[in-house]
Amino acid sequence: MNAPYLPPSLPEVTQRIIPAEFLVALGARFGEQFSTAWVVREQHGRDESAFDIPPPAAVVFAHSTADVSDAVALAAQYRVPVIPFGVGSSLEGHLLAVQGGLSLDVSRMNQILAINAEDLTVTVQPGVTRKQLNDEIKSTGLFFPIDPGADATIGGMSATRASGTNAVRYGTMRENVLALEVVTASGEIIRTGTRAKKSSAGYDLTRLLVGSEGTLGVITEVTVKLYPLPEAVMAATCSFNSLADAVNTTIQIIQLGIPIARCELLDANTIRMVNAHSKLTLREGAMLLMEFHGSPDGVKEQVQTVQDIAAEFGGAAFEWAQTPEERTRLWTARHNAYFAGVQSRPGCKAITTDACVPISHLADALLDSVTEAQEAGLPYFLVGHVGDGNFHMGYLIDPAIPAERALAEKLNHQLVSRALQLGGTCTGEHGVGLHKQGFLVEETGNGAVDMMRTIKRALDPHNILNPGKIFSL
Amino acid sequence: MNAPYLPPSLPEVTQRIIPAEFLVALGARFGEQFSTAWVVREQHGRDESAFDIPPPAAVVFAHSTADVSDAVALAAQYRVPVIPFGVGSSLEGHLLAVQGGLSLDVSRMNQILAINAEDLTVTVQPGVTRKQLNDEIKSTGLFFPIDPGADATIGGMSATRASGTNAVRYGTMRENVLALEVVTASGEIIRTGTRAKKSSAGYDLTRLLVGSEGTLGVITEVTVKLYPLPEAVMAATCSFNSLADAVNTTIQIIQLGIPIARCELLDANTIRMVNAHSKLTLREGAMLLMEFHGSPDGVKEQVQTVQDIAAEFGGAAFEWAQTPEERTRLWTARHNAYFAGVQSRPGCKAITTDACVPISHLADALLDSVTEAQEAGLPYFLVGHVGDGNFHMGYLIDPAIPAERALAEKLNHQLVSRALQLGGTCTGEHGVGLHKQGFLVEETGNGAVDMMRTIKRALDPHNILNPGKIFSL
Numbered sequence: 001m002n003a004p005y006l007p008p009s010l011p012e013v014t015q016r017i018i019p020a021e022f023l024v025a026l027g028a029r030f031g032e033q034f035s036t037a038w039v040v041r042e043q044h045g046r047d048e049s050a051f052d053i054p055p056p057a058a059v060v061f062a063h064s065t066a067d068v069s070d071a072v073a074l075a076a077q078y079r080v081p082v083i084p085f086g087v088g089s090s091l092e093g094h095l096l097a098v099q100g101g102l103s104l105d106v107s108r109m110n111q112i113l114a115i116n117a118e119d120l121t122v123t124v125q126p127g128v129t130r131k132q133l134n135d136e137i138k139s140t141g142l143f144f145p146i147d148p149g150a151d152a153t154i155g156g157m158s159a160t161r162a163s164g165t166n167a168v169r170y171g172t173m174r175e176n177v178l179a180l181e182v183v184t185a186s187g188e189i190i191r192t193g194t195r196a197k198k199s200s201a202g203y204d205l206t207r208l209l210v211g212s213e214g215t216l217g218v219i220t221e222v223t224v225k226l227y228p229l230p231e232a233v234m235a236a237t238c239s240f241n242s243l244a245d246a247v248n249t250t251i252q253i254i255q256l257g258i259p260i261a262r263c264e265l266l267d268a269n270t271i272r273m274v275n276a277h278s279k280l281t282l283r284e285g286a287m288l289l290m291e292f293h294g295s296p297d298g299v300k301e302q303v304q305t306v307q308d309i310a311a312e313f314g315g316a317a318f319e320w321a322q323t324p325e326e327r328t329r330l331w332t333a334r335h336n337a338y339f340a341g342v343q344s345r346p347g348c349k350a351i352t353t354d355a356c357v358p359i360s361h362l363a364d365a366l367l368d369s370v371t372e373a374q375e376a377g378l379p380y381f382l383v384g385h386v387g388d389g390n391f392h393m394g395y396l397i398d399p400a401i402p403a404e405r406a407l408a409e410k411l412n413h414q415l416v417s418r419a420l421q422l423g424g425t426c427t428g429e430h431g432v433g434l435h436k437q438g439f440l441v442e443e444t445g446n447g448a449v450d451m452m453r454t455i456k457r458a459l460d461p462h463n464i465l466n467p468g469k470i471f472s473l
Numbered sequence: 474m475n476a477p478y479l480p481p482s483l484p485e486v487t488q489r490i491i492p493a494e495f496l497v498a499l500g501a502r503f504g505e506q507f508s509t510a511w512v513v514r515e516q517h518g519r520d521e522s523a524f525d526i527p528p529p530a531a532v533v534f535a536h537s538t539a540d541v542s543d544a545v546a547l548a549a550q551y552r553v554p555v556i557p558f559g560v561g562s563s564l565e566g567h568l569l570a571v572q573g574g575l576s577l578d579v580s581r582m583n584q585i586l587a588i589n590a591e592d593l594t595v596t597v598q599p600g601v602t603r604k605q606l607n608d609e610i611k612s613t614g615l616f617f618p619i620d621p622g623a624d625a626t627i628g629g630m631s632a633t634r635a636s637g638t639n640a641v642r643y644g645t646m647r648e649n650v651l652a653l654e655v656v657t658a659s660g661e662i663i664r665t666g667t668r669a670k671k672s673s674a675g676y677d678l679t680r681l682l683v684g685s686e687g688t689l690g691v692i693t694e695v696t697v698k699l700y701p702l703p704e705a706v707m708a709a710t711c712s713f714n715s716l717a718d719a720v721n722t723t724i725q726i727i728q729l730g731i732p733i734a735r736c737e738l739l740d741a742n743t744i745r746m747v748n749a750h751s752k753l754t755l756r757e758g759a760m761l762l763m764e765f766h767g768s769p770d771g772v773k774e775q776v777q778t779v780q781d782i783a784a785e786f787g788g789a790a791f792e793w794a795q796t797p798e799e800r801t802r803l804w805t806a807r808h809n810a811y812f813a814g815v816q817s818r819p820g821c822k823a824i825t826t827d828a829c830v831p832i833s834h835l836a837d838a839l840l841d842s843v844t845e846a847q848e849a850g851l852p853y854f855l856v857g858h859v860g861d862g863n864f865h866m867g868y869l870i871d872p873a874i875p876a877e878r879a880l881a882e883k884l885n886h887q888l889v890s891r892a893l894q895l896g897g898t899c900t901g902e903h904g905v906g907l908h909k910q911g912f913l914v915e916e917t918g919n920g921a922v923d924m925m926r927t928i929k930r931a932l933d934p935h936n937i938l939n940p941g942k943i944f945s946l
Contacts, residue, residue, distance in 0.1 A: 118728060119831035119896075161673040172671050174680070175648055190920030196829040197861050198645050199898035200634040200684055202905055202913050202943050203925045207647070207680035211673055228730035255591060257701035298771050356669040358592035388670050423592075425672035432675055440675050447663030451932065452676045458931030459924065470675050 015100040018057040022078035026060060026102070029070055033061045044083075044103035047090040048150070048338075048350075051434060052399075056083060056097035061105045065181060065189055065220040071104055072218060072464075073187030081467050084214040086127060086153030090160065091352055092433025094213050098468040104218060106155055112136050113221065121178060121195050123223040126155020142226040145170035148429065149335045155219045160431040161211030165334065168254075168387030169261045169293065170227060172429065177210050181221035185460035195223060208455075213431055214466035216459050230261075230293035234303060235327045236318035238288045238310050243267060243370060243382075245313040246286040247363045250386040252309045254359045258302055262291035262331075263387030267370070270337050270381040277340030278333040288315075288386075289334055291327070334383070341381035341394045348379075348396040351408040354436075355419035356390035356428030365422055366391050369415040378407055390428035417442070432470045440471065488573040491530040495551035499533060499575070502543055506534045517556075517576035520563040521623070521811075521823075524907060525872070529556060529570035534578045538654060538662055538693040544577055545691060545937075546660030554940050557687040559600060559626030563633065564825055565906025567686050571941040577691060579628055585609050586694065594651060594668050596696040599628020615699040618643035621902065622808045628692045633904040634684030638807065641727075641860030642734045642766065643700060645902065650683050654694030658933035668696055681928075686904050687939035689932050703734075703766035707776060708800045709791035711761045711783050716740060716843060716855075718786040719759040720836045723859040725782045727832045731775055735764035735804075736860030740843070743810050743854040750813030751806040761788075761859075762807055764800070807856070814854035814867045821852075821869040824881040827909075828892035829863035829901030838895055839864050842888040851880055863901035890915070905943045913944065 026034050035041070036058045045055025057080075062068045075082040081101025088095060097103065109125035110132065116122065117140040124133060129151045133144050146157060147164035156162075158180070163172035170176070179193030192205040209217055240246040246265055253260055266274065268284045275282055290306065292299045307318055321327040333340075342350050357365045366384065373380045373393060384391030393415065395408035416426045416439050426432075426439035441449050449471050456463075456473065463473055499507050508514070509531045518528025530553075535541045548555045554574025561568060570576065582598035583605065589595065590613040597606060602624045606617050619630060620637035629635075631653070636645035643649070652666030665678040682690055713719040719738055726733055739747065741757045748755055763779065765772045780791055794800045806813075815823050830838045839857065846853045846866060857864030866888065868881035889899045889912050899905075899912035914922050922944050929936075929946065936946055 116831065116833070118833035120728070120730075121831065161677070163671055167671060171648070174671070174677065175644070184920075184924065188920055190924060191918055192921050194893075194898045194916065195831045195896040196863075196898040196901065197832070198636055198640060198647070198829055198863065198901050200827075200900045200902050200904040201898050201909070201916055202684070202922070203689075203928060204634070204647065204677075204680045204684050205921055205924055207677045208928075211675070211677050216676075228728075255593070255701075257593075295771075295774055297774060298768075301768055301770060354673075356671055358589065358594065358668045359670070360589070360591035390669075390671065420667075423668040425667045425669040425674050427673045428669065428671050429673050431673040436674070443667065443674055445664055447657075447661055448665050448678055449675070451657065451663060451678055454931045455676060455681075455928055458927045 015054065016081060018080055018100055019078050022074060022080050023058055025074050026058060026071070029074065030060050033063065033067070035059045044085055044105060045097055047088050047093065047095040049091055049093040049433065049435065051093045051096055053096045053098055056101055056103040059103045059105055061108050063108050065183065068104065068106065068183045068218050068220050069187045069189055071102065072183050072185070075102055075464050076186055076462060079462050079464060081464050082218070083466050084159065084218045086156035087129065087151065089150035089152045089156065090433065091430045092435040094160065094431060094433040094469055096434065098434065107153065109220065115140060116195065117142055119195060120226045121223055122226055123221060124154050126153055126219045126222060128154050130154065130157065137226065141229050143229050144224060144226055146173055146176060147335070149338045154222050154224065158210050158219055158222050159212065159214050161429070163385065163429040165262045165264055165331065165385060167385060168263055169259055173210055174207060176225045177206060177222060178225060179223040180206055180209055180219055182209055182217035182219055184217050185462070185465050193223070211431065213433065213469050215456060215469055216465060232296040232299040233291065233293055233327065234299050235291045235321040235330060237282065238290065238318050239283045239316040240286045241314050243286045244363060244367055245315065246288050247366055247386060249288065249310045249313045249315060251359055251362055253306055254387055258305055260290060260302065260306065260387060261293040262289065264289040264334055265384035265386040265391065266337065267382035270341065270383055273340040273344040273381055274333050274337055277336055277343055280333055289330060337381065337383045338394060341396060345379055345396045347398065349399045350394040350396055351412060352430070353393045353412050353415050354427045354430040355416055355424055356388060357419050357422045357424030359389045361422035361424065362386060362389050365419050365424065368418060369393060372411055372414055376407055376411055378404065378411070388428065389424065434469065437471055488527065489554060491553055491573055492551050495547060495553050496531055498547050499531060499544070502547065503533050506536065506540070508532045517558055517578065518570055520561050520566065520568040522564055522566040522906065522908065524566045524569055526569045526571055529574055529576040532576045532578055534581050536581050538656065541577065541579065541656045541691050541693050542660045542662055544575065545656050545658070548575055548937050549659055549935060552935050552937060554937050555691070556939050557632065557691045559629035560602065560624065562623035562625045562629065563906060564903045565908040567633065567904060567906040567942055569907065571907065580626065582693065588613060589668065590615055592668060593699045594696055595699055596694060597627050599626055599692045599695060601627050603627065603630065610699065614702050616702050617697060617699055619646055619649060620808065622811045627695050627697065631683050631692055631695050632685065632687050634902065636858065636902040638735045638737055638804065638858060640858060641736055642732055646683055647680060649698045650679055650695060651698060652696040653679055653682055653692055655682055655690035655692055657690050658935070658938050666696070684904065686906065686942050688929055688942055689938060705769040705772040706764065706766055706800065707772050708764040708794040708803060710755065711763065711791050712756045712789040713759045714787050716759045717836060717840055718788065719761050720839055720859060722761065722783045722786045722788060724832055724835055726779055727860055731778055733763060733775065733779065733860060734766040735762065737762040737807055738857035738859040738864065739810065740855040743814065743856055746813040746817040746854055747806050747810055750809055750816055753806055762803060810854065810856045811867060814869060818852055818869045820871065822872045823867040823869055824885060825903070826866045826885050826888050827900045827903040828889055828897055829861060830892050830895045830897030832862045834895035834897065835859060835862050838892050838897065841891060842866060845884055845887055849880055849884055851877065851884070861901065862897065907942065910944055
């Protein structure tokens with residue numbers, strides 16, 4: 001194993017002592033759902049981030065809310081960290097056992113509990129993945145739009161306040177989670193929110209827990225909004241002569257209030273990688289991938305307006321993904337961009353940026369960052385949920401070369417500082433985890449982070465729930 | 474003054490002792506911005522609720538964030554309650570000095586601080602009202618959609634998580650506040666959120682504070698989203714033979730995903746009151762008031778679909794508000810429904826319900842409540858943001874007759890219990906205040922309310938920020 005890498009902003013971490021009695025008690029309670037095997041621990045000791053830290057001491061596979069409650073109650077009794085785990089697709093080190101402890105795997109809690117099609121809601125266990133959810137509700141004529149690149153779990157997506165390509169029209173997990181069941185730091189089971197579309201009933205605990213990265217509670221049930229499948233869907237690609245033209249087209253689409261469903265940017269590097277990975281022949285150059293949802297006439301109207309805007313910025317004629325299969329292929333390729341990037345440099349790790357800025361500053365934020373990356377000479381890919389002002393540079397580093405890591409971190413810091421100066425955020429959808437703790441303070445100030453710490457200390461007095469994430473205590 | 478009325482769920486309140494030194498210190502710091510005059514205190518000691526409680530000991534008119542910070546710091550030093558005050562349009566007793574203390578009036582903090590039209594955001598001081606905001610941004614071609622009945626302040630609307638007639642399409646304050654500046658219980662000034670459209674940067678303090686009813690901090694600056702004025706707007710009324718027909722039309726509109734901008738229900742009682750108050754001649758019967766936003770063709774398409782649905786349920790032909798002036802007159806009449814109701818019975822007070830249910834249960838929730846009110850024989854009006862599943866019964870009671878109050882409270886309790894059984898919430902948009910504390914526990918359980926209390930105790934250890942609201946400590 002390489003020496004652990006910790007970014008400059010992360011305070012030194014200390015592995016806590018895990019009492020042997022704790023492991024004995026877990027074994028007695030959970031039997032075959034409990035493991036200390038190296039391969040199982042190792043698999044639960046990493047995510048998609050470029051960190052390398054010793055794995056947790058043990059793993060419990062929860063099958064029910066009662067399992068989660070009992071595991072957390074034992075952890076509380078022995079003061080041992082508990083790290084909720086879905087499919088391991090986090091990008092910022094959220095899942096790493098920086099203080100040791102127990103990985104609490106909820107991936108087997110994967111039942112759809114209630115489809116309320118007539119209310120456009122569904123209630124699921126946290127281990128249901130986004131693709132599974134859409135498969136299981138297909139017959140209702142409804143769909144769940146939030147789609148991070150990975151086939152993440154609904155629990156994990158809630159915990160990181162995830163979004164994806166449809167957020168420009170349908171919002172993020174922030175807007176789409178209606179209610180939660182959560183196990184608190186003492187093992188108590190509570191419920192927040194209802195299936196009503198809106199509410200003013202006290203503190204918005206649902207939204208406090210969405211995005212809390214497992215540090216305030218373990219999510220055991222999630223109710224989310226669904227949407228009617230649009231009557232008409234059209235998907236197109238549009239090539240531009242420059243990134244600037246593609247970005248400026250996007251800015252104008254958003255400022256005009258066009259209800260575009262997806263508006264994704266890929267740069268020439270990414271298209272090359274995606275073509276190789278997904279066996280496509282997309283033209284290598286800056287490209288927007290777009291999708292339009294609505295009535296047949298409404299979609300035609302949107303397309304016409306967007307095509308006119310694109311033409312003003314020198315965009316080529318739209319190329320259409322005509323059939324549902326072609327559309328799926330196109331969006332699968334987009335979703336695999338991250339993996340295509342990582343595979344383009346054998347043995348590399350990606351350090352991924354996630355800034356999001358007010359739409360009028362997107363060109364400034366994005367183009368200067370690209371120039372810096374090009375000047376630095378580090379391989380990278382660039383994809384963006386540009387309709388939201390959110391974009392990702394993926395710096396492809398050789399993890400064995402410290403200078404590459406340092407260079408990527410330096411570029412990331414420059415990019416984030418610029419985004420913050422422009423009124424943006426260091427993370428649009430990936431979360432803070434281990435990696436962005438310094439950026440969080442830079443973004444929101446010590447006052448707000450201290451308020452977060454105060455809430456954390458009050459709700460988790462022994463600091464057992466995913467400790468060391470978002471901020472140090 | 475009548476004997477103070479407290480609903481059964483409210484624990485006994487105790488007026489705290491206000492040290493004379495505190496008032497002296499306030500007078501020295503605030504001069505003419507400080508008042509202990511009875512008329513000023515009395516005006517700040519009530520809201521639109523049917524409660525009657527002694528007024529605060531003093532009022533400070535803040536002109537700046539520094540004023541708010543200094544006032545709260547003094548209150549913290551002397552352990553005196555601070556109740557933020559906008560225009561006094563709360564409905565649930567939020568503004569009442571149940572433990573005595575200082576009313577902190579922010580209505581003079583009424584500047585628009587930054588219009589970022591190109592990003593569809595605006596930053597305002599908390600005393601800006603919703604009408605003022607829309608007047609001041611008129612030239613940008615943008616608008617702010619959230620519209621509670623009263624011309625409330627943006628600060629107050631944030632604090633109660635308000636919504637209104639446009640929420641069915643544009644969401645509530647929950648979805649539309651991007652960032653806040655807040656003075657905490659110690660007088661410290663913090664910032665939450667950014668102008669970016671989405672973020673995963675740590676705990677969502679913005680949404681924790683939105684809807685916290687002044688109990689976690691005093692809001693001193695709000696950044697909200699704006700929307701392009703739609704290219705085409707059409708507003709219509711549609712009369713039905715029964716409430717059930719109007720409600721079932723609404724349910725189908727929502728289930729089909731039609732992006733209707735406003736979908737409001739008025740019953741025959743309300744129409745009679747509104748006609749008298751606003752000098753209109755609307756047909757007395759169940760009526761939907763609707764508005765459609767979009768492109769000219771898109772609006773026509775929506776109208777056609779909705780007219781077809783309404784016809785299936787026996788709805789009359791749409792009557793159109795043709796000009797912007799006619800539309801304004803129609804919506805002003807709708808916004809004045811509450812005041813029209815109160816004026817229909819001289820000397821009365823309204824006890825207003827605010828349940829919100831999943832859309833498929835709207836007919837059950839609403840129609841049974843109407844039957845109960847009719848059987849009880851208490852005068853009432855009924856209006857509803859029915860597109861959201863949210864409706865208000867206003868029971869018009871003579872405050873001098875305790876039996877009427879008791880009857881209204883009993884009807885309200887039956888209505889809320891039914892809504893909760895149907896998966897709904899006791900308050901869609903008015904908040905908990907004094908009046909719904911029992912309902913909040915019934916809705917969310919002791920576990921969630923205890924979590925709220927833990928957060929409150931941690932962030933406001935001396936319980937000075939609007940104490941006694943939402944829950945007892």
